[in-house]
Amino acid sequence: MIAFFVFLSLITGCIVLKSPMLGLFFLAVFCILCFRKLKNRSHVLWFLLIAAIPPIFLNPSELGGSVATIDEFIIVDYKHYRDETHYIVSSGSGTFELFTEESDMEEVGLRCTGPFDVAEIKRQRNFLKQDEASRYAVNNILGRIYLEELEEERCEGGDKDFQMWLAHFRNTYMQKVLEYTEYDYKYDLLTLTVGNKSYIESEFFEALQRLGIYHLFVISGTHVAFITAVLYFILRKMRLTSGSVKLLLIASLLIFYMMNIYSPSVFRAVFMAIMLILASFFRKKPYLTVISLSALLQMSLNPYIVFHAGFQLSYITTYFILLSRTFIHGNSPLTQLIQITLISEVATFLIILIQFNEISISGIIMNLIFVPFFSLVIFPMVIIFQLLLLLPYIPAVDHLYHFVFSWSKEVIYFLADMIKHRYSIKNLNAPIYIVVAVLSYMMAADICRLNFFKVFLKGAVFITLIFTANITDRDDFTFTMIDVGQGDAFLIEDHQSDITVLIDTGGQFTFGGRESLLAERTVLPYLKERGIDDIDLLVLSHMDIDHVGEVEDILEAKNVRNLLVNSKDPKFVEWSQSHIEGKYNGNILASKDIKTLEAGHILMENLTLDDGLEGADSNDSSIVLKVSLGDYDFLMTGDVTEAVERKLLESGEDLTADVLKLAHHGSATSSSNGFIEEVSPAHVLVSAGADNRYGHPHEEVIDRVSHTNILSTAEAGMVQLNIRDETMCIISRLDPFLNQCTKKELITQLP
Template sequence: MKIRTGYFAYLAIASCLGIAVSRSDTHWGPLSLLIVFFLWIYLQDKNPLRLLLLTLLFSAGFYGYMNMIESQNVSVHTGSETRISGTITTSIHIDGNKASFEMKSNKKESMVVEYYLQEQQEITLLESLEIGELCNWQGALKIPQPATNPHAFDYKNYLYEQKKYWIFSLDRLPESCAPGENISIFKGLQKYRDKGIKTIDEHMDPVVASFIISLIFGERRYLDHMVLEAYQKLGLIHLLAISGLHVGIITAAAFYTGIRLGLTRQSVNILLILLLPLYVVLAGGAPSVMRAATMTGVALVLLLFKKKILSIDTIGLACIFVLLLNPYYMYHIGFQLSFSVSMALILTSRKISTVNNGLLQIFYVSFIAQVASLPLLLFHFYQFSIWSPFLNIIYVPFFSLFVLPGAFLLFFAMIFYPGLLPLLVPFFSFPLQLLNSLAVWFASIPFGTLVFGKPFIGMMGLLVSFTALFFYLWEKKRLSAASAMLVGCLCFQWYIPYTNPYGKVVVVDIGQGDAIFIRLPFNKGTYLIDTGGAFPFPKEAWKERKREYNSGIDVLLPFLKAEGVRKLDKLILSHGDYDHIGNVASLWGHVKVSEVVVPLGFGGSELEEEILLEADYRGAKIQTAVPNIGWDVDTASFLYLHPAKAYENKNEGSIALYAILGDRSWLFTGDMEGEGEREVLLRYPNITVDVLKAGHHGSKTSTGQAFVERLQPDIAIISAGRNNRFGHPHQEVLDRLERSEAMVYRTDRQGAIIFEFTHRGGTFSTVLP
């Protein structure tokens, strides 16, 4: 049966939808999209029955294929093993006092390995280990951490989709390792890749080396974090991924070299088809690399057999091939962005080719790429940069004509003519650093980034549908109607919080600290009580990492952006301890703060003074919490109960905030301890609450017996870090709450605690069961 041109793109979409239906919890969302897709084919195609049958077969086939893969995706380890023999499969990454890599156990299962160095001398031993070496390792198997906050990255699921189920935490390094047996071509290529990365890192300027490693070997961990974050924020991250341009340059260079060596065109094509999979391994095997290499391979095979199909079918075939290799790739953002943008550019190639002006053509390409990627960017990163289309006009030619060719030139010079490097590197380094500084500067401009929040599933379906409709109507020369529909959809996403009749209280899992977000129905008030934060203990220089984990940047800020929070009406800082205010700095410039509320006596430490000065500089009002002062919004009300004076002990001087939310009474107590609790009971002898945020993370010096007996809470919430060094929450507190028959929610066990409400009432839920 001869398949008509254009079918493979439809079959690729059907394959993706079949996988989505298979992995969906309810099936209804992806199934609805699949039905809409079938309806679209029926209405648009002149002879739809054949295409409908094929798409149905492909969607059903990949549905079954995904189910089969899922049924086999289980661990062969029990989790009780402490000694495992395994072969190193990736390079060992050493960042400060932490080393991480991957290995394949003697049961042929891949796992992540981590080790915290005890002495600096251990770095030498780790650096001597190579890919393919077989070692006897000793440690403990740990289950990877799942997402513990709404919208957060799910590391456990990320590893599961790579068929990895454990993190093996080493107790010590092995005394000796032996070369692995039967090193495969794949392992050999990985060793060459690792060697190439280390050689570049050792012999070149760090900035230049990081970009060469990223552009040739697809490894971004050497890039400066600020630069990487700026490129991501500005929609320039695609320039740092190995894509069709890279594969095109390498293929063209290899083809030209083969012809110059006297090979026939047919021989060169066959050689290139055989070498492309090897390049995928050398380039790190990311989905974007696989997409580009597969498309090139399909084009070469068709050229070899003198067959012609449309470019859209080439990308469809590439998509199906990649999904057959690993259907989990569909959930990789690199796969999603690579195929969606490539498909959009192919579908609009005629429009682009009609533009004669080079700069305008680059702008068109950038604009099309941004529109095509917009739903995915909002879903994964919750924001969009207005500078992106304009900066791409500068950065795309710069990377295409200078950075990428220069990276290959310097790499080959390093191999064949190392003496030229001191002469060549400065010419490459100066303009690169200049453009990097420009990117960081643009990324720092607050109004340049529009935070839309994470679209819910139904909204995501609308965004994807309207984006596809945008390109369809543009092709039909109805650009104004297409633009109006897409802009209308984006406006709806922007104003969704103002149409939502539900409010929410989220006790964020911020580790050992407090961070509580409150949003009232219809977005009539947004408040944040504390920000969490970890005290930066001094370390030896060799133990310091390139980028330390920061719960403000890595947890709190992404959560607020996903919620679409662009402004906080009040930032209430209960007291001056680092685990309550240490992350305030991560909010400045990202979230507008209208008012900062502090307790009496706040400002005595260097950190407190910095916060007050920065708040004043950014135009935020600074208010002191005074007992019996509060505010009302519709049926919600808030009242400060404590402190009435400054306390020498900061914990005792924590702000105690009483609130009515969702027809329940709440008491937020910060780290208030026994003395503060007695003051509250003396001032408000008849107080009772439905929900108590237990003080000081469940410390035995807080949430005293008299306090619990007077308040009689139905629910108690404890915000504490997992395995914290203080032993919070203490058993005495848990016993007191149990005797009072209060239901206890704990962030260290259940992740974030969420209360969604209207004026009539609400319901509690947790991220972890």
């Protein structure tokens, strides 16, 4: 019990670090629980001191940058990503990821001498919860090294240690599986045996995530529990003693872990299983203490593992089930399955909301369907396949495996596309999370008592609360300049009408020949953390890649109802043929046919020149919009040059605006003095990459707008402008000195 309270103390301290109000709530609950169980005030004080440790010593956002170069490294393993495989390398400083341009993988044990530069860990420039430093910290990685190739004269083979031999054995096993059959089920088997997800199509993983059964297709506690149960059944049939069976189970689990030695999820699951088996040797069976000790050991090896979603989900689920076992024990197997599935779901509500900003409306039902199916069909087939590798090839068995896995995928795809299973939920305030925590506990208690009517009522309250909070906002509008590096992406939210407009998507960046999934690190996670699944209007100002490079990812991930483009853009025909024809089913609006647009309370006036310029390039074909958000006007200028600005001045249109987006990222080819004077902005926006190679924004342009409030992503990162009635509040990610609130009447008095 003491170990359990020590663990709770540390977890409570971590919650205080991340969310003080939520942490104080759990601290109060913890103190009450501790005093009721231990009946000793001094113990409570000691545990409070322990809870103070994480806020004092842990801050993952400040990690990184401690190692700039390393003199040598040894390849110790491989890291498998969605589309490619890289190296895990070790040096005297620690563990790193190594990325190269070579397609052929080098042997584990290769030693290379440097020096080698370690890429700088970038700070989070957007209002997002995750950052590189935190990701590295929870995975015990110090950084990344990027090389074009491993030069032969600087590298030589070396002796392999035990872990390297394990990595070599695992990769030999993987090759044997790949060579066994021509059917694609071999990739699924690798995912389910050694956690290699690099061969699995991203669409299939997205389908698994939508159904809420992703945990069944990655190595987790579910797999370990099944392996343990099957081995226990087989060994008992061999009439071995109970003690011998348990020792053989421990040995088998250790072998399984060695095949996945660098997987934190496998370590958690295997270690928990081994500790529970060891606990069974004792008469009192101190399961709670054993699980707490396993968590404390992992935290001692890597304190930042506590921020890992997998760690949180594993232990919250395990604790809830352990604490409920008295109520579950004695029920029928079917009832127990339903209870455990429901308890596992409600136990993770809070973590899913905080870590993933989503809620599932079908996860419980899907798990009730697929957990038995995987347990009774898929997992046994995976185990049997290991024996098949030792036997001669049997065509009939190969076809059977192909049929079962193919049919399973078809069913998963069908169910995933049938309805909308998951909804994005914005970052909620602490009081809402507190209510969610209380409801989760009450629902779990009702499940234990088999009072499903009360579970249904509380579930309805939970759903109503979450969706109401998701569409409620204190502001009328939020205008966000997303930091996408050297590119443009602007998000406009009308909170009164629940309308969303996105202007441009940012671009693509490459390392060598590989594209970096920029949208997955900036625009898409930000949309999710804002609770946005539907985009009512996506405006593509022009067809340069730094403005439209992530269109396909946005269209695939979100429901985009309308797309506004300039069909006269010289790049439009080629772009549309390769990016949207046959892929996009929404409405395509041509700017030449649109003069004004209303989206909820968002008013847009299209100022794009109908006749344009003779021989205009894509930049000068940019859509120019005057966007009115309540009392505030924004002029969005794309990448137009001074030539188009002169045409706009000659058009006689009202160009005055409170906020001007400087054209072409603040380039000297735009933003002439005459244009700036006519617009007369109080604020200017500059979307440019930090330390970009073009020198944007150019100094002469900044001089022209020096009398305004300059908001640049290159300096301030993401910038939010929140509008409520006549007040506009500015919040920047990196420069707190820019944060201010002003009123419309004060702005109009500026020169």
